[in-house]
Amino acid sequence: MxxxxxxxxxxxxxxxxxxxxxxxxxxxxxxxxxxxxxxxxxxxxxxxxxxRPRCLRCGRWWSGNAGNAGGLCSDCRREAPAFLAARSLGSYEGILRRAVHRLKYGRKMFLGELLGRLLAEVVREDAALCRAEVVVPVPLYVTRRRTRGFNQAEVLARALAGASGLPVYCDALLKIRRTAPQTGLSRPLRRENLRGAFVVRDPAVLRGRRVLLVDDVLTTGATATECSRELLSAGAGGVVVVTVAAADVTK
Ligand SMILES: [Zn+2]
Ligand SMILES: [Zn+2]
Structure with missing residues (x-):
């Protein structure tokens, strides 16, 4: 501490x-x-x-006293995610929820820097994540990026890469179509909503390498899963994920 x-x-x-x-x-x-x-x-x-205990695979946090330390959540037991492991700084609540919102909607870039550097520490301390070789942010669709003026995942990825010395490829993965907001969709619908939404533009920089995928929040893991599938089919040697915050799970 x-x-x-x-x-x-x-x-x-x-x-x-x-x-x-x-x-x-x-x-x-x-x-x-x-x-x-x-x-x-x-x-x-x-x-x-x-x-706190978390699912060993998707890294989501057991809420309250639910779950068992050292176990997998029900989603990961049912179907192993395409990524090897996902980790975050903490639950999507309180200070982390506030920080993500202030970065994304309040354009507080200094928070992106701070959080990105904290993520570098998470990566360094985790046995699965510390073997990552290249950093890739989850992309936004071009019009969304233009409206917001920046991609929060890219801000985090650049700060993380700067602190950890890893190369970052912000254009390696592209989002090629607009998708409906994931909020309120069931797990299967989230997956359907994202199918085919991402493509790898530059497979050469990823081939055979372990990719560290960066995003602000992991909720069901549908976005991370879809990006991971695309990265793996383009030849990545494996995908690990780090986000500022992750949802809680109860089973
Ligand atoms: Zn899980
Ligand atoms: Zn404080």
């Missing part, structure tokens, strides 16, 4: 040198503070997530 806190404080101070001046306060919860580093409460929260 202390090591993690020191790491966070150090990276944040480094980062400040490259940023426009920010108002003081915790970048995650907004609590008043004389510094611009994550506050003690947020650091405790992130450390608590790291100690």
């Amino acid at each position: 202390e090591r993690f806190a020191r790491f966070l404080a150090a990276l944040w101070e480094d980062l400040l040198a490259f940023l426009v001046p920010l108002p003081p306060g915790c970048p995650l919860c907004g609590a008043a503070s004389p510094t611009r580093s994550p506050c003690a409460k947020c650091l405790d929260r992130l450390a608590e997530y790291r100690s």
Whole structure:
């Protein structure tokens, strides 16, 4: 915990040198503070997530006391995902939900930098993810990217790659059609909605290599699965996934 806190404080101070001046306060919860580093409460929260049990495959968190440490969730038991493993900083709630929203809709790029560097630490500490060789963000469809002005997954992927020294290929995977929002769709419909939506544009940079796929949130894993299938069929040697936050599972 202390090591993690020191790491966070150090990276944040480094980062400040490259940023426009920010108002003081915790970048995650907004609590008043004389510094611009994550506050003690947020650091405790992130450390608590790291100690919580999760599905070993998709990395989603067991909610409350549900599930068993060391096991697989019911979705992964029914059908193994196309990716080898997925991991995240914590549950899609509270500070992480707020951070993702402020990055995506509030255009707080400094949060993308902070979260991307935190993801690099998640990758470094995980036996499956630390063997990744190239970083690829989940793409947005071209009109969506134009409307938003940026792809949040790309911001995260670039910061992660910068902190971990891995090459990042932001155009390796493309989204070639618009898809309906996944929210509210059942698991099979989510999959149907995304089928054929992604293509690999540059197979040469991925061939035989383990790809680290980056996104903001993993809910059912349908997007990660569809991207993984496409990456594998283009010759990737394996796919692992990292997201800022992941949904909880109860069974
Ligand atoms: Zn805080
Ligand atoms: Zn699972």
